[in-house]
Amino acid sequence: MPEKEVIRILYVDDDQEDQKLVSSILKTAKRNKYVVETAQTIDDALNKLKDSYTLFLVGYNPGREEQLNLIKEIKAIRKYAPLIMLTGVDSDTLDKEILNLGAADYLIRGQFDTNTFERRLQYAIRDSKLLESLEKTSKKFRSIFEKAADPFILMDAKSKILEANPIFISKFGLDPHDPDPRKVPFLSDLFLDKYPKDLLLENLKNETESFEIETVITTEEGIIINTQVSVVKQEADQYQVLIKDLSSLKAREEEELNLKKILFYGQDCATFGT
Template sequence: MTPSETIKILYVDDDPDDLFLVSTLLKGISDTSYELESAASLEEAIPKLEKKFDVFLVDYRLGKDTGLELIREIKTRRKHAPVIMLTGMSTGHIDREALTLGASDYLIKGEFDAHTLDRTLRYAIRDAQLMESLAHAAVKFRSIFELASDPFLLMDDEGKILEVNPAFLKKFGPEAYDPASSKNFYFKDLLSEDSSQQELEDFFLKNLDIYDMESLMTVDQEHKINSLLSIVKQEVGIFQVLIKDLSAIKAKEEEELNLKKFSSTGRIARLLAHEVKNPLTTILLSADQLHMELPESVLSESGDLIDVIRRNCDRINHLVTQLLDSTRFTELDPKIHSINALLDEALEQVNDRIDLKEITIQKQYQKDICDIQVDGEKVKIALINLIVNAIEAMPEKTGRLLLKTSIKGNLCRIEIRDNGEGIPKENLERLFEPFFTSKATGSGLGLTNTQNIILSHGGAIRVKSEVGKGTSFLISFNLQS
């Protein structure tokens, strides 16, 4: 209320002398303008509650009724309405009951003056406005909490989860938090890395109010996500945690980086081919000419050196051609195919290897998956390369190969996951580079060709791996619009 505004009061009391006294006191207050309306009973007061009053003065005794009943009625209609109870004497249980029902304060008749009445009225209005503001903020927070698309939770200063929103339950499931369970769930158990758990403990120890950290989080036993955690102290001992899934952003960045690297490698390969093949042709022609011009006596002693030159020139030429072929976007003959069928056909091509190592195959195909327009033969080559790599990385008899297909948005997605030895982190960034291989035998062009085929279709390929646990290749193709 600003000083220029009039404060409207409903005064409910069956004693006209008390009404006169209160009215006189209010008129004697110069700083604030009060407008008083009265009612002598509960029945007379209730219809007047439809009007907008700023504050209510209610006597405890209202004939056959009590002011407590009127307070209940007022609070039913306006939860945060400022109500002051007037009593004839100080009786603890009445005061407590009035306050429990939501009365802002109470005054004892005959023991207050104009100044006390004015201050009590203004404080009651101020507190009511504050409570209403807090209630609105709580509703707003609850709405944000419930409707947020990102996982959101509240935890205490020991990291125990107190409450979560629907997005959290959808992402992490009841294993992370079950409100119906008597078990305690701790936020740190979702952090996959020891360093992140230590960071969380340090946050509590340092008694910080706000903190952002990137962390790897466990969604289920086999699935982890890169996430950005925003931790904010809400009140003493209570913290809000907003979890932003960075996996999609990281995946997009990785796909763009792979495409840039592939394009860059292709440019280098074309430059190399141009710069190498021209002098290579000259060397070969010179070797042929030398073979023709050398006397027989010299050829009989040193002619095999010319053959060495020819063989190595052919080898260099072959490697350059392979490099060019593996980094040049492939020409395609696209047709409509079922990705499930292509995976099965690729699997059939390597059945002998699977049987030899007694690999267990697990299929998780989405049955109603859409067909895609791809060059079937070339996609099969890419899939065979990935499946063969997985088989070679897995142990005999205990190897498990997962083939999974799904639709997400406008993408057809394939996952090929093994439980093999995994790929060291330092090798992951070089995995699709031409001629890079960790195998004793092999050209190092298999994954380069695979990447070429996927990218030529406008698709994307990513890899996730953990040493000792296995590797996942994630492939996506655009669906037909």
């Protein structure tokens, strides 16, 4: 039987009876082993934030603003730490207020059993790990996006450009964040020929997962570029687009072809001379 994971919890509440109750409930939990440490005051809680807790529980009573401020303090120090509020009040206003501050969930005292409590704790821990992973992935993607040597954009299902890396903005003279609404760029508007433009919009309409189009694109200054446009669906209504400039590639291929012709004719002439 696998060893249970140890989940360290800091429970901040000035009601010691509630703290004892929560500790006793978690002692009967089956999935993991929960070690509950407590703090009765905000200052006591702040002094303990340097320790490596897996999850935070915070008791909340209406009118106690310092308890809401504690959430801000915890999230400022431990951005991804899962945090659950325990309260005796159930209201839509409180729901929005707590969640907007960064709490993962809240539970109404006296309205949960051991299974429900542990399940909510597990969901909060899982979601916090997912959020941290997504942000790290997003930062990694942003780094690749910004440093890519080729034009790289994100667009929606109508080819409206949502984000663009520096090389795209420099090469095509278009910035999706231009404050002038008349300059909202669409990738399809850059395509010179009707067929590839129709093909792009048709693939987007059909939600094709990935496709490539070889087409001629014009810059804002009227420079015409032969390109290969690679499109990959990232999520609902959003696509990654990599634009390869084929002009230099085609020029290089033409140079190589001419060189081969020169070499061939040179060998042919040498053979003929002999």
